[in-house]
Every structure is written in C-alpha cells, then in structure tokens.
Amino acid sequence: MTDAEAPTRRTVAVLASGGLDSAVLVADLLRQGAAVHPLYVRFGLAWEDVEEAHLRRFLQTLAASALHPLVVLEMPVAPVYGTHWSLSGEGVPDERTADEAVYLPGRNLLLLAAPSVWCALQGVDVIALGTLKGNPFPDATDTFFGGYAALARRAMDVALEVVTPFGALVKTDVLELGRDLALEHTFSCIDPREGRHCGRCNKCFERRHALEDRTDYADA
Numbered sequence: 001m002t003d004a005e006a007p008t009r010r011t012v013a014v015l016a017s018g019g020l021d022s023a024v025l026v027a028d029l030l031r032q033g034a035a036v037h038p039l040y041v042r043f044g045l046a047w048e049d050v051e052e053a054h055l056r057r058f059l060q061t062l063a064a065s066a067l068h069p070l071v072v073l074e075m076p077v078a079p080v081y082g083t084h085w086s087l088s089g090e091g092v093p094d095e096r097t098a099d100e101a102v103y104l105p106g107r108n109l110l111l112l113a114a115p116s117v118w119c120a121l122q123g124v125d126v127i128a129l130g131t132l133k134g135n136p137f138p139d140a141t142d143t144f145f146g147g148y149a150a151l152a153r154r155a156m157d158v159a160l161e162v163v164t165p166f167g168a169l170v171k172t173d174v175l176e177l178g179r180d181l182a183l184e185h186t187f188s189c190i191d192p193r194e195g196r197h198c199g200r201c202n203k204c205f206e207r208r209h210a211l212e213d214r215t216d217y218a219d220a
Helices: 020-031 048-060 107-122 142-156 171-177 202-211
Strands: 011-015 035-042 071-074 126-128 161-163
Touching (some): 020 035, 020 048, 035 107, 107 126, 107 142, 171 202
Parallel strands (some): 011 035, 126 161
C-alpha cells in the first residue's frame, strides 16, 4: 500500500485530567487506531500539581507512537471562583457528602474553551471527554456538548465535534476497558496529602468503591 492509499488516521484531542475515566479513554482511543493529543487544563485548583504528575506517569506507560506529548493549557479561575473550596482547600467535600457537592461551576464550559481554540489552530476537529452515564451536572449533557460544538464552529468557522465515547458507560465498564492498564498512576482526589490520595474526600471514596474488587490495585 502506498502512502497515498494508506487510510487517514483519526486525530482526537482528549481532555485528560489524570483520573480513571479520561486515562482509560486515552488508551482506548489509541487501541482504536486514533492519533491522540492529551490536553491538561490548569485552572489553579488545589490538587492540580499532584494530578498532573500522575497523568504524566500514566501517559509514559502507554507505548504508542500515535500518542502525542501532553499539552498543558493555563486558564486561571481565581478571579472568578474567589474563595471557592477548590482553590482554598478549605471545606473540601468528604465521603459523607453527595456528589453534587463537588460541582465546579461552569467546569466543562471552562474546560472546553481553551482546548477548542487550540484545536482550531492545530487543525484537530474532535475533542473527547471521559464523561460517564448518569453524570448529574448540567454541563455534562449531550445537549450541552452539541450546543457548545456548534457555538465553537460558528465562532471560529472551523469544523469541531465534541464527543463523549463513554457516555453510555458506568465506572465498572470503564474499569473493564482499562483492566490491563497501569491505573495505579491515575489520580482522583480533591484534597491530596504529600502527593498521594487523601483517602477521605468525596472523590477518594468514589475511586475506592470503584476499585474495591481490583486486587492488583495499589494506590498512588
């Protein structure tokens, strides 16, 4: 087969947080033959230094030529969020709180803004998120993602699609997809202690519950 006859590899930008869902999504898209640009958006949140370090370690475990280097985009939210717990680290929702307590106002709206411009400049026309079935927040619906993509296309006059490949899956489905991955290098904590999971916050509880049957798991 000549270069002219070779099929074009699909290129996808993945919003990678370092958590289980987006980490498995990166790997799954690579397995499907896509060229993947992992993007990490730094908002200045209390856990991001630890989260980004874990993400970098996880990406290093993926031996794939189609995996592009991690791109970090800076979008500080302190002027908007003020004294919000996600910045101050005070009053962090613990394992006794409902999932709604960890809502970050406009999270996906902010999360998509800079990456969509980056994609337009780089000629990448697909942005993927690891959003799962049952996400209760208003900026995690198909209506929101479709509307955002349409707005971005209108604003920049480029083709752009926002996709959620795991939108019909629950956490156990994602763990099955990632059963052969180095998930010990993923990170899901909003109150880290000395570079590790705190074991007490809402996200740690969710992670622990999801991984309780995985005997080969070692917390990072």
